[in-house]
Amino acid sequence: MINGKTILITGGTGSLGKALTTHILTKYPKVSKLVIYSRDEQKQFQMAQEFPIDQYPQIRFLIGDVRDKERLIRAFRGIDFVIHAAAMKHVHLAEYNPDECIKTNVGGAQNVVHASLETGVERVVALSTDKACAPINLYGATKLTSDKLFIAANNIKGWNPIRFSVVRYGNVMGSNGSVIPFFMNKRESGILPITDPEMTRFNISLQGGVDMVMHALKHAWGGELFVPKIPSYKIMDVAEAVGPECEKKVVGIRPGEKVHEEMITPSDSFYTYDLGTYYAILPTTPRWDLKEFIKNFNAKKVSVGFKYNSEENTEWETIDTLRSLIKKHIDPSFEIFQHA
Template sequence: MILDRYNPHRIIIYSRDEYKQSVMKAEYSKKYDMSKVRFFIGDVRDKDRLYRAFDHVDYVIHAAAMKQVPTCEYNPFEAIKTNIHGAQNVIDAAIDRGVKKVVALSTDKAVNPINLYGGTKLVSDKLFITANAYSKISKTKFSVVRYGNVAGSRGSIIPIFKNIIDNGGNELPITDMRMTRFWITLEQGVELVFKALAESEGGETYISKIPSFHISDLAEAMLPGCKIKEIGIREGEKLHEVMVTKDDCRSTYEFDKHYIIYPHFEWWDESRNDRSGGKLVEDGFEYSSANNSQWLSVEQIREQLKKI
């Protein structure tokens, strides 16, 4: 998504998915003045097209990625072209076109990655953070927002369970009974992105403070009394989501509703950290869905499901 500087209320949707754009057009036309929304068919791999799309643009939210773990494992070259080379193209186009701010969406899988998707997103995160060292003339600011799967998003566990239930199934598959995840809604993710757009100085990684849940509790919430079949953890899958590692804690600050990992480079004025209003987390701190202080009960999960 791109915000046009010559028309502060104009939004440009840039995507290679023609079908998704047609659906968005239909939905937006019910609520918004469509003269304020432009749709560009394009690919982050196509730098020339990005240069055209970024012309006279102030703000960019970079959400493009190959994100399905098995797909990336089977198509590694394509994952690298989209998630790494595409990120570099966005950075180059933003700097050369004088974009004010870029917020890139990250994932928990970029933290201590064990699969190719996580590896490419780790590289992408590093590119966007260190891009601030290259944008002193254009003054483009780059920051990152990190969260896991949005509750109910395509390819996540909730639609999988729902499909089984809708087809009359009474047994739900879980890869490992110990598995935990963070719960974040689409609205919470969007709120964090806009916070980064409004406040970032360039180089920060924003992480929401959100509750955890057990996948087994999700199954019970969606199908009370269901049978659970433990099918074994899949290749590249983690037991728990980690958003902040122990090695990152030395530059991680806690706020009321989020954490910020500040950069640790010579181009960053570290006195900004202490002036931010946040509190440096304790040494050894790790933000994981396994050791979270907030947990959703089965009933709370059931209530959350009504909202998606």
């Protein structure tokens, strides 16, 4: 299904965009074209060194901003699949720069929807975040709005066979700005800053995020919001895994942060189905036959009041598993740090 298709990734120079690029070019060498669309020319220049066109003739790099609808329309012409990964994602920066966050995360989502509808795109998968579930910060609120825009786009497509879906997951291990690389950079100082000792988070690898996107591209019927079944970790276990000899200094929670993250609330349970590897929150008024969907995916309705959050998760990373994951996914030379 992927071979022979043209694919565009917005925010394609980010951590997940690069992981998707590697995956697609490796697993689907007959992909017709893969366009990396982003606004940072330096990141595009650096990524082009990693994926030289003489080795990867399918790849293209296109400078552009999701805030620019006309540029998106031009970029989307001839594209079959769009993966929307562009976002302003740092919670504290969004709190300080709300207008910019809204322009990118909400306005950008609207532009992607409209450009897709106008250019013959077949499928769109938008990336979400656990912070979009019952949001308390602006970033989460903008991503919830983005989710709603993509899901509702299935209702305004008319005759167009396009399918819009969303994937929502927790902290991507090792992604730019995430806690583990932050702690690894800080451990030489002998102090690891802890916002709240009780804090928990969901954890997913870059490959896990890639697998979700590919699943949605291949299997979404339109309007689903996919949620993975993934483990949680305790922030104190992360600190211990990275720097057992370091002082863990409590610095206080940052503006807009939750102590625990959620991905499915009890209010979502009325529309949530267990698909095995993933949960799917279905649209309230799907444009397809629900009974057929249930039969096709062997979907099982969750119980009313079901919730899925990082505090009450049944699967947990330990200090040892975190260390193994760091070696596997972030730094193969990682060793337990002993501060002098």
